[in-house]
Amino acid sequence: MAAQSQYEQLARQLSAIGAVKRGLARVLPNDCPPGSIAVLNLLDLHGEMRMSRMAELLAVDMSVTSRHVAHVADRGWLDRSPDPSDRRSRILRLTPEGKLLLTELCGAERREQGAHNEKVGDVEMEELIKRLGRPREGVGEWR
Amino acid sequence: MAAQSQYEQLARQLSAIGAVKRGLARVLPNDCPPGSIAVLNLLDLHGEMRMSRMAELLAVDMSVTSRHVAHVADRGWLDRSPDPSDRRSRILRLTPEGKLLLTELCGAERREQGAHNEKVGDVEMEELIKRLGRPREGVGEWR
DNA sequence: TATTGTTATACTCTATAACTATA
DNA sequence: TATAGTTATAGAGTATAACAATA
Numbered sequence: 291m292a293a294q295s296q297y298e299q300l301a302r303q304l305s306a307i308g309a310v311k312r313g314l315a316r317v318l319p320n321d322c323p324p325g326s327i328a329v330l331n332l333l334d335l336h337g338e339m340r341m342s343r344m345a346e347l348l349a350v351d352m353s354v355t356s357r358h359v360a361h362v363a364d365r366g367w368l369d370r371s372p373d374p375s376d377r378r379s380r381i382l383r384l385t386p387e388g389k390l391l392l393t394e395l396c397g398a399e400r401r402e403q404g405a406h407n408e409k410v411g412d413v414e415m416e417e418l419i420k421r422l423g424r425p426r427e428g429v430g431e432w433r
Numbered sequence: 434m435a436a437q438s439q440y441e442q443l444a445r446q447l448s449a450i451g452a453v454k455r456g457l458a459r460v461l462p463n464d465c466p467p468g469s470i471a472v473l474n475l476l477d478l479h480g481e482m483r484m485s486r487m488a489e490l491l492a493v494d495m496s497v498t499s500r501h502v503a504h505v506a507d508r509g510w511l512d513r514s515p516d517p518s519d520r521r522s523r524i525l526r527l528t529p530e531g532k533l534l535l536t537e538l539c540g541a542e543r544r545e546q547g548a549h550n551e552k553v554g555d556v557e558m559e560e561l562i563k564r565l566g567r568p569r570e571g572v573g574e575w576r
Numbered sequence: 577t578a579t580t581g582t583t584a585t586a587c588t589c590t591a592t593a594a595c596t597a598t599a
Numbered sequence: 600t601a602t603a604g605t606t607a608t609a610g611a612g613t614a615t616a617a618c619a620a621t622a
Binding site for chain 3: 600601602603604605606607608609610612613614615617618619620621622
């Protein structure tokens with residue numbers, strides 16, 4: 291088992307990660323909080339899906355997902371249609387307006403991250419993503 | 434420079450990390466939110482320090498630090514004395530009560546993380562901590 | 577009766593800006 | 600005038616619980 295001191299170090303790094311996330315959030319336009327971007331991004335990556343699937347991908351409660359999705363739908367960035375086969379469910383789809391917004395934001399974020407990216411580089415980023423995925427495997431069990 | 438798709442993956446992993454953090458936060462007792470633990474933990478690791486140093490270690494604004502510290506001080510877990518050499522500053526010190534609380538909580542968290550830890554292991558954890566530290570180097574520049 | 581989703585409520589964390597006290 | 604810290608305010612995120620509609 292990993293030593294206690296390592297968890298303390300991990301906590302430190304998680305704080306730092308929080309700072310990075312807040313820095314990214316700061317460049318987002320008004321009316322488009324981080325939660326909205328997350329929804330749009332996942333929809334773009336995985337294609338249409340139901341609320342429950344979105345909640346799973348976001349790793350938050352469905353009540354939270356519902357609010358984020360409502361915010362995005364109110365602005366016409368995604369479409370919520372009842373599932374014909376189960377009318378309790380709704381199917382989420384990215385609209386052309388939503389796709390456009392996402393494209394514009396990617397450009398803005400890239401400019402913002404310029405100096406940062408050069409320091410990290412492809413290989414480092416790949417490793418980081420892999421490592422971050424590892425601890426997640428156990429989450430369902432100890433929660 | 435790392436590809437755009439990698440940042441999308443990274444965003445996913447950060448969401449997952451968020452879920453892990455919330456899971457840990459859930460086992461904390463009332464009256465002792467995550468922010469309080471962070472303050473106590475840093476004080477235990479680095480010894481006495483000033484507010485500005487604490488804010489730096491927490492990676493948040495000093496106004497936020499002030500609130501967390503006040504919460505902890507109100508409960509007698511740390512001591513805030515004016516710095517004799519500069520009475521604008523205050524020196525933060527962990528009290529015996531604070532140390533005791535920290536010890537108790539470490540036990541609780543360890544139990545909670547049991548299944549999780551065994552999956553990750555020492556080497557993985559070490560690597561993860563190292564990797565997490567890497568991207569942080571550039572934060573000051575692009576922020 | 578069980579499941580999908582929504583809404584009401586409450587709590588934590590965060591930054592910005594205005595303010596006090598000291599240097 | 601500049602710096603260390605505090606406080607007031609406002610905004611984002613989150614979960615729990617009660618509720619509606621459908622299976």
